[in-house]
Amino acid sequence: MANSSNPSALRAVIWAAIVVSVLTFTPLVIPPSQCEPVLLGLPRTLWAGMLVAIVLVGLTALAARLIGTDDSGNPS
Amino acid sequence: MTLQGWTILLGLGYLALLLWAAARSWQRGRTADEFMFAGRRLGVRLGVLTYAAALFSAFTFLGMPDFFRTHGVGSWIFLAVSDAMMVFFVVLFGTAIRRRARELGFNGMAGMMAQVYAQRWVGWAMFASAFIFLVPYVAIQIRGIAVFFASTFPDLLSLAQWSALIVLIMLGFSEIGGFRAIVFADAIQGLSLLVILWILAGVCTGRVGGWSELWTQVRQAHPELCSVPGPKGLFTVQFLLASAIAIVMIPATQPQMSTRLVVMKSTAALHRMAVSVGVFAMVVIFPTALIGMYGAIRYAGVPAAEFQARALLLDQPPWIGGLSVIGLLAACLSTTNAQLFALGTELRSMLHGDDRQLLRWTRWAILGFAAVVFIFSVVMSDQLVLLARTSFAGTAMMGPLVLAAVAMRHPPRIIAGFSTIAMVLFFVSQLLRWPEQWFGIRLDLGLFVLLAILSSAAALLRPRPA
Numbered sequence: 001m002a003n004s005s006n007p008s009a010l011r012a013v014i015w016a017a018i019v020v021s022v023l024t025f026t027p028l029v030i031p032p033s034q035c036e037p038v039l040l041g042l043p044r045t046l047w048a049g050m051l052v053a054i055v056l057v058g059l060t061a062l063a064a065r066l067i068g069t070d071d072s073g074n075p076s
Numbered sequence: 077m078t079l080q081g082w083t084i085l086l087g088l089g090y091l092a093l094l095l096w097a098a099a100r101s102w103q104r105g106r107t108a109d110e111f112m113f114a115g116r117r118l119g120v121r122l123g124v125l126t127y128a129a130a131l132f133s134a135f136t137f138l139g140m141p142d143f144f145r146t147h148g149v150g151s152w153i154f155l156a157v158s159d160a161m162m163v164f165f166v167v168l169f170g171t172a173i174r175r176r177a178r179e180l181g182f183n184g185m186a187g188m189m190a191q192v193y194a195q196r197w198v199g200w201a202m203f204a205s206a207f208i209f210l211v212p213y214v215a216i217q218i219r220g221i222a223v224f225f226a227s228t229f230p231d232l233l234s235l236a237q238w239s240a241l242i243v244l245i246m247l248g249f250s251e252i253g254g255f256r257a258i259v260f261a262d263a264i265q266g267l268s269l270l271v272i273l274w275i276l277a278g279v280c281t282g283r284v285g286g287w288s289e290l291w292t293q294v295r296q297a298h299p300e301l302c303s304v305p306g307p308k309g310l311f312t313v314q315f316l317l318a319s320a321i322a323i324v325m326i327p328a329t330q331p332q333m334s335t336r337l338v339v340m341k342s343t344a345a346l347h348r349m350a351v352s353v354g355v356f357a358m359v360v361i362f363p364t365a366l367i368g369m370y371g372a373i374r375y376a377g378v379p380a381a382e383f384q385a386r387a388l389l390l391d392q393p394p395w396i397g398g399l400s401v402i403g404l405l406a407a408c409l410s411t412t413n414a415q416l417f418a419l420g421t422e423l424r425s426m427l428h429g430d431d432r433q434l435l436r437w438t439r440w441a442i443l444g445f446a447a448v449v450f451i452f453s454v455v456m457s458d459q460l461v462l463l464a465r466t467s468f469a470g471t472a473m474m475g476p477l478v479l480a481a482v483a484m485r486h487p488p489r490i491i492a493g494f495s496t497i498a499m500v501l502f503f504v505s506q507l508l509r510w511p512e513q514w515f516g517i518r519l520d521l522g523l524f525v526l527l528a529i530l531s532s533a534a535a536l537l538r539p540r541p542a
Contacts, residue, residue: 017164021320024157025313030150035302041291043302046149046365049157050358056160057354063167064347 010066017059024052079389082398083228090264090402094245094409097260098253113255113421116339122259123349126414127336128356129262131159131326132269133411134217137404138224140361141387142380144368148301150311151368156361158323163354165324170337170346172482173328177338184425185331185478192481193492196426201496202474203422206331208503209470210419211445214412215452218242221408222453227385228401239453242405246413247446251439255339258413265410270360272396272403277363279392280370294369301372318521319465325472328479332418412449419445466506469520473499476531488534495531498523 004010023029029048039047077085118126136155143151180191186206190199222238233241250258284290295302304311327333340346367387374391375383388404389397420442424434477495480487504510505519512518 014168017161021161024153024320025317030153030304030311030313030316032305033300033303035295035299038291038295041288043149043291043295045303046152049149049152050362053152053156053160053354053358056157056164057351057358060160060164060167060354061351063164064351067167067171067347069171069343069347 004068013063079394079397082395083401086398086402098257101253101257113339117341118339120345120348123340124352125266126259126262129266129410130332130414134220134408137407140364141367144365145371147306147310150304150306158320159357162324163350166327166350176482182338184421185334186422187425198492199426205474205499209467210415213467214415214449217408218453236454243446243450250413262410265406268403272399273363277366280367293373298372314518321524322468322472325475329471329474331422332414476527488538490534491531498527
């Protein structure tokens with residue numbers, strides 16, 4: 001975190017990833033025994049899970065931009 | 077041409093590629109560092125493919141379609157969403173461990189942990205967790221592919237002979253080529269896994285009348301597959317949460333994955349690799365859902381091996397069936413090779429001595445590990461996905477130990493103690509078949525929560541320099 005050019009933005013992205021991850025395990029994403037609504041033929045849990053995965057990968061890309069690289073020599 | 081003919085033809089092509097990779101990587105008089113870490117200069121493209129190939133194994137190819145068929149769409153949360161969480165963790169953890177590796181040097185996770193905690197037993201505990209939980213995981217994959225070959229070529233070789241042949245190919249390849257050859261093989265496997273799974277999924281979807289028909293039939297015939305917890309009640313919140321924690325911890329606690337983070341040529345490359353692996357994971361897991369749903373429509377209730385043989389081989393045109401067998405062989409070889417090789421690297425990181433002598437010992441150790449794996453592959457059961465999950469959960473117990481060592485200059489040693497005790501307890505629970513739930517809580521989830529609380533308390537209460 002110390003090497004980030006924008007630590008508060010990075011902190012916000014990390015919190016967003018934590019919140020999205022926690023929401024995954026709630027009925028918002030995995031309602032028990034509920035297939036509807038169907039989207040493009042896909043049952044609710046599957047398309048909601050795909051959405052969560054896409055959001056998390058997007059947040060990963062954001063975090064990667066914000067975290068800073070600090071590569072003064074490769075590990076040896 | 078028949079399925080056997082295509083398998084032989086494609087198999088020879090694959091072996092030729094492996095030989096090319098081994099020959100390209102072989103150098104006379106190379107150092108142990110070159111042999112074990114390929115000079116630590118992995119670029120983004122190779123990095124993505126080798127990380128993905130080490131992660132996605134026979135368990136993705138064989139196990140995930142069957143998991144979707146048996147337990148339904150919750151399988152996506154179990155693996156794809158957990159993998160997306162993991163790649164986020166890779167960016168944070170990878171950056172931190174590379175910084176630590178620059179300060180301390182890096183020969184393997186076990187050696188690094190022994191150094192940070194200034195206790196050799198911590199390194200040996202790290203090595204033991206990798207050994208105990210990776211060996212059965214490697215063995216089950218070899219068994220999986222041996223079963224598949226035995227059904228493709230009935231009466232040619234016994235199961236044990238197929239297992240022995242696979243172990244020999246794997247061993248010869250890594251002994252000649254080292255880590256660099258494994259990375260090349262991973263690249264071949266990563267690409268072939270992606271292409272072959274989509275071809276198989278396309279054929280399966282077409283056979284039931286297309287995308288809409290596939291999902292309509294599943295919703296009508298097996299509505300319980302379309303939601304959690306699935307027909308057998310496996311995907312409870314506790315199961316999914318414990319699985320997610322275990323999978324997120326993989327980059328920290330499975331040495332073949334940690335090593336791949338450290339040997340990337342730069343941290344920027346590591347970050348790009350993490351994002352790409354996240355995309356790769358989704359694209360590679362989705363076709364397994366289509367194959368699984370096809371299985372639910374056509375082969376509900378049949379044993380796993382029969383469904384796999386039919387959906388991946390017999391229902392396919394012979395050339396796709398052949399591709400399937402070779403894709404599976406590639407998936408199995410690259411993951412198991414990465415894991416066996418990592419065990420050698422971990423052992424080496426705990427030893428001291430002359431470079432050439434260390435290299436010799438490491439090679440002998442890999443040979444020894446391969447022999448143990450062969451024995452296990454002959455005697456164990458067929459629960460591919462659940463055994464893989466046990467392996468992830470077991471090594472994940474070492475998470476607090478590794479995270480504390482990466483985040484703190486002088487982590488409290490008691491954290492290493494907590495992790496080791498949890499890892500041993502989990503191992504004993506599997507060995508003695510303790511109940512999965514205690515007071516309504518899964519044992520693995522309970523141990524994760526307890527570890528998190530104790531380790532956080534130890535970190536907060538540690539004495540700080542004045």
